[in-house]
Amino acid sequence: xxxxxxxxxxxAAGLTLCLFSxxxxxxxxxxxxxxxxxxxxxxxxxxITLSQTIKPNLIxxxxxxxxxxxxHLLFAGLVGINLYTRYIPKIAWFARxxxxxxVGYFVGINMVQKLQGEVLPQxxxxxxxxxxxxxxxxxxxxxxxxxxxxxxVGVVSVLVYFFFSVEHKGIVRPVSRLGIWFLMLGFGAAFGxxxxxxxxxxxxxxxFLVIEWIGGTMRAFGGGx
Amino acid sequence: xxxxxMKTVRPGNTPSGKTWLERFEKIDRRWIFLLVGLGxxxxxxxxxxxxxxxxxxxxxxxxxxxxxxxxDVVLFSYDxxxxxxxxxxxxxxxxxxxxxxxxxxxxxLALYPLGGFTETARSLSVxxxxxxxxxxxxxxxxxxxxxxxxxxxxxxxxDMHAVFPTDSRGTALSEIPLMQQVRSLRDVxxxxxxxxxxxxxxxxxxxxxxxxxxIALGCTAVSAPKYYAxxxxxxxxxxxxxxxxxxEYERLLIDGxxxxxxxxxxxxxQSAMKGMDVQTVDHVIIIGFILLGNVAFFMSRRxxxxx
Numbered sequence: 001x002x003x004x005x006x007x008x009x010x011x012a013a014g015l016t017l018c019l020f021s022x023x024x025x026x027x028x029x030x031x032x033x034x035x036x037x038x039x040x041x042x043x044x045x046x047x048i049t050l051s052q053t054i055k056p057n058l059i060x061x062x063x064x065x066x067x068x069x070x071x072h073l074l075f076a077g078l079v080g081i082n083l084y085t086r087y088i089p090k091i092a093w094f095a096r097x098x099x100x101x102x103v104g105y106f107v108g109i110n111m112v113q114k115l116q117g118e119v120l121p122q123x124x125x126x127x128x129x130x131x132x133x134x135x136x137x138x139x140x141x142x143x144x145x146x147x148x149x150x151x152x153v154g155v156v157s158v159l160v161y162f163f164f165s166v167e168h169k170g171i172v173r174p175v176s177r178l179g180i181w182f183l184m185l186g187f188g189a190a191f192g193x194x195x196x197x198x199x200x201x202x203x204x205x206x207x208f209l210v211i212e213w214i215g216g217t218m219r220a221f222g223g224g225x
Numbered sequence: 226x227x228x229x230x231m232k233t234v235r236p237g238n239t240p241s242g243k244t245w246l247e248r249f250e251k252i253d254r255r256w257i258f259l260l261v262g263l264g265x266x267x268x269x270x271x272x273x274x275x276x277x278x279x280x281x282x283x284x285x286x287x288x289x290x291x292x293x294x295x296x297d298v299v300l301f302s303y304d305x306x307x308x309x310x311x312x313x314x315x316x317x318x319x320x321x322x323x324x325x326x327x328x329x330x331x332x333x334l335a336l337y338p339l340g341g342f343t344e345t346a347r348s349l350s351v352x353x354x355x356x357x358x359x360x361x362x363x364x365x366x367x368x369x370x371x372x373x374x375x376x377x378x379x380x381x382x383x384d385m386h387a388v389f390p391t392d393s394r395g396t397a398l399s400e401i402p403l404m405q406q407v408r409s410l411r412d413v414x415x416x417x418x419x420x421x422x423x424x425x426x427x428x429x430x431x432x433x434x435x436x437x438x439x440i441a442l443g444c445t446a447v448s449a450p451k452y453y454a455x456x457x458x459x460x461x462x463x464x465x466x467x468x469x470x471x472x473e474y475e476r477l478l479i480d481g482x483x484x485x486x487x488x489x490x491x492x493x494x495q496s497a498m499k500g501m502d503v504q505t506v507d508h509v510i511i512i513g514f515i516l517l518g519n520v521a522f523f524m525s526r527r528x529x530x531x532x
Binding site: 080202 | 255258261269270306309310311312338339340342369370371372373375376379382388389390391394396397427429430431433434435445446447449451454455457458459460466467468469493495500503504507508511
């Protein structure tokens with residue numbers, strides 16, 4: 001490990017321990033690390049956008065000369081710069097034009113995307129055959145039909161639960177209650193996955209502390225393999 | 226002798242006068258943190274090696290890549306950052322190793338702003354060092370990061386060279402041999418996205434839905450339940466959910482390729498399979514506390530005087 005890498009590892013380990021210190025109680029070390037993370041993240045975002053997007057996609061092509069092929073970049077650049085007019089009170093309203101363009105573009109792209117890419121295919125997938133054919137002929141009662149029925153009942157009961165145009169009484173009440181049970185099962189699965197996700201992040205930090213920080217330092221000074 | 230020390234301790238009560246049940250209900254949560262911490266540290270220091278079973282959503286990604294070979298191109302989209310690298314990095318590294326084993330050409334790019342670019346560089350430097358005969362520009366290329374993921378991927382389906390005029394090193398794409406054969410997403414055989422947020426959804430509901438390009442998806446465990454809807458609807462060919470999904474892919478790779486097996490034997494490699502030991506121990510601890518907490522809750526409710 002190079003000396004600069006070792007210094008970086010020690011800084012990262014120190015910041016990790018600062019953040020872990022919150023588990024005992026709130027303290028200035030945690031707040032320092034938290035604020036540093038927020039600041040560095042913003043700085044990173046600005047830097048990476050400038051170097052990886054604005055420079056190669058806007059500045060460099062225009063620096064080579066404005067032609068009919070890249071004249072549209074001038075418009076895109078002006079729309080972006082125009083956003084900052086909001087800091088000049090007299091012409092602050094001008095920024096709304098750029099916002100209107102952005103909102104219009106993404107509303108347009110999202111409408112098609114959501115309908116074609118989510119609503120239609122997933123609605124079609126939810127319309128299951130309740131009596132699916134078995135491979136050897138006849139009906140696949142289990143698990144085919146059972147799973148299809150479970151899926152059907154789940155989708156309908158949850159939709160009924162979210163149907164607020166009628167009062168949940170009479171036949172609607174037990175169906176919506178069943179919908180709550182399906183929702184709870186869904187939340188339970190999501191919670192289980194969330195626990196796994198959070199433990200994974202903990203593993204990542206512990207691996208870093210054990211293998212890279214302690215182990216790396218020992219290896220750097222010839223104390224371990 | 227003071228009055229307090231003269232008090233007799235009734236059965237079931239502690240010297241402080243509280244029952245064990247009351248003490249448990251008010252247990253300092255830092256004890257739980259400490260136990261989970263130990264449950265994490267000990268299996269890292271002394272790996273147990275619990276078996277990893279493979280599920281169909283992960284196997285289908287593996288099998289798809291098994292159908293590809295030299296001359297085929299797979300695009301890797303690093304749509305996550307360091308905050309979730311612990312669960313996302315093992316999965317994308319494993320799929321990348323698989324592609325390199327099969328001499329598939331690789332295009333890497335990042336669409337996630339907070340660290341996607343850094344993760345691309347990390348992954349390529351780690352994995353490509355294991356396959357030193359692969360040549361940059363011919364066998365693999367790093368296109369870097371592009372802002373505005375949704376618009377960028379929409380345009381990539383038409384013309385990748387317009388979205389990425391240069392690679393991450395500043396070389397024009399027209400000068401890179403690999404990119405001379407790839408003009409748009411239609412020229413790639415598979416897109417592998419490992420995503421921490423909504424970008425994975427966009428690959429499915431925009432690129433797959435509108436252009437029919439096959440998508441293999443890896444995601445954080447938190448996001449996994451929602452992606453099953455995309456998997457069932459056939460919008461993604463497979464799904465790796467969290468560290469478990471990554472460990473399954475590693476298992477398949479180790480069983481299929483001897484070189485990969487030697488790579489994963491390295492004790493310094495932070496693999497998902499090693500992480501699953503910790504997951505098992507920590508889950509036992511957490512489930513134990515959930516059960517005990519519920520038992521304590523219901524017992525205290527029974528003991529409480531009825532109104």
